[in-house]
Amino acid sequence: MNILGIETSCDDTSVAVIKAEARKLRVVSCVTASQILIHQKTAGVVPEVAAREHAATIMPTLVAALKKAGLELKNISALAVTAGPGLATALLVGVETARALNFATGIPLFGVNHIAGHLASCWLGEKAPKLPALALVVSGGHTELLWLVKNPKNLGWLTIRLIGKTRDDAAGEAFDKTAKLLGLPYPGGPEIAKLAKKGRPVIDLPRPMLNGDNFEFSFAGLKTSVMYYLRNKPRLNFQTKANLAASVQQAIVETLIGKTLKAAEKLKPQSVLLAGGVAANEKLRDNLQNALTKNGFELSLAPHAYTTDNGAMIAAAGYFQYLNQQRSSWQTLKINPVWELGK
Ligand code: KG4
Numbered sequence: 001m002n003i004l005g006i007e008t009s010c011d012d013t014s015v016a017v018i019k020a021e022a023r024k025l026r027v028v029s030c031v032t033a034s035q036i037l038i039h040q041k042t043a044g045v046v047p048e049v050a051a052r053e054h055a056a057t058i059m060p061t062l063v064a065a066l067k068k069a070g071l072e073l074k075n076i077s078a079l080a081v082t083a084g085p086g087l088a089t090a091l092l093v094g095v096e097t098a099r100a101l102n103f104a105t106g107i108p109l110f111g112v113n114h115i116a117g118h119l120a121s122c123w124l125g126e127k128a129p130k131l132p133a134l135a136l137v138v139s140g141g142h143t144e145l146l147w148l149v150k151n152p153k154n155l156g157w158l159t160i161r162l163i164g165k166t167r168d169d170a171a172g173e174a175f176d177k178t179a180k181l182l183g184l185p186y187p188g189g190p191e192i193a194k195l196a197k198k199g200r201p202v203i204d205l206p207r208p209m210l211n212g213d214n215f216e217f218s219f220a221g222l223k224t225s226v227m228y229y230l231r232n233k234p235r236l237n238f239q240t241k242a243n244l245a246a247s248v249q250q251a252i253v254e255t256l257i258g259k260t261l262k263a264a265e266k267l268k269p270q271s272v273l274l275a276g277g278v279a280a281n282e283k284l285r286d287n288l289q290n291a292l293t294k295n296g297f298e299l300s301l302a303p304h305a306y307t308t309d310n311g312a313m314i315a316a317a318g319y320f321q322y323l324n325q326q327r328s329s330w331q332t333l334k335i336n337p338v339w340e341l342g343k
């Protein structure tokens, strides 16, 4: 069966077609119109600007995804769209497009949680992850540990429970805000990662809540520490800047891994999933892999190409909702900009 996925929750307009095969989900096409160059001018996303871009690009992106797949709407068996969380006006563009498609064609419609989409990206690799799983989702807006319970009848999940989340900034936000302080362009995560390769993590920065007896995160203090470090240094030489980038990355990665390992030791999952935009970070991928292997846990990574926002992950989560019979329709589907998964 072919599933069409639509994602417009933030700054990427993305439409994909995936094919559900016996034990595997395969991406047939995935077309993304990135707004990065537009938002670089304002060093961050202005919601109204993002929504107008989505409105301009959604139909060409949809047409391109179908064309690339060599399919027409009549070949699609399910429509999946991000209904939240995200920017309200941006979400509306995808949701209204999907509602119109559902009204016009009658193809079953599924309103998908964006974080569930990130989780589902772990099924777009070669092997479906083993469940029950502990998942670390790290994006620009979210840092969460979740518990996924297996659906005994298929390869997906039945339920998702929130284990812990950030009290303030998300990990991606910490990358983006510290990058801004260093004068690096938006989005800051990949820029910090690039610069960090030329530096060493020699600057002492906090690992907030790492030793706490819970599964919560807090990253706002990291930005403040970097701000204090920079206060009396109007001009940084290249090496210090690179060392600071390496130190920021090290602090974020160590905190994420520390908490994930602690949760894994307590909950004993069959596998650990890593997904979300920050999961593109090589250091996080490598270090988490090493830490988990050393402690006898299996890691299931979202393929690199599907870590940042994309329509394929939304189609995959929509497929699991189809299997779990969590259907919507143009009459009932609404956006939910503050939709919390697993509560
Ligand atoms: O999941 P995503 O595409 O959008 C949201 O749902 O927020 O994540 C975007 C976030 C941004 O904060 C970006 O800086 C971060 O992911 N990011 C990275 C890397 N690539 C993207 N952070 C660290 N290292 C990277 N290589």
Ligand code: ZN
Pocket (backbone or CB within 6 Å): 114, 118, 139, 140, 276, 277, 308, 309
């Ligand atoms: Zn995302």
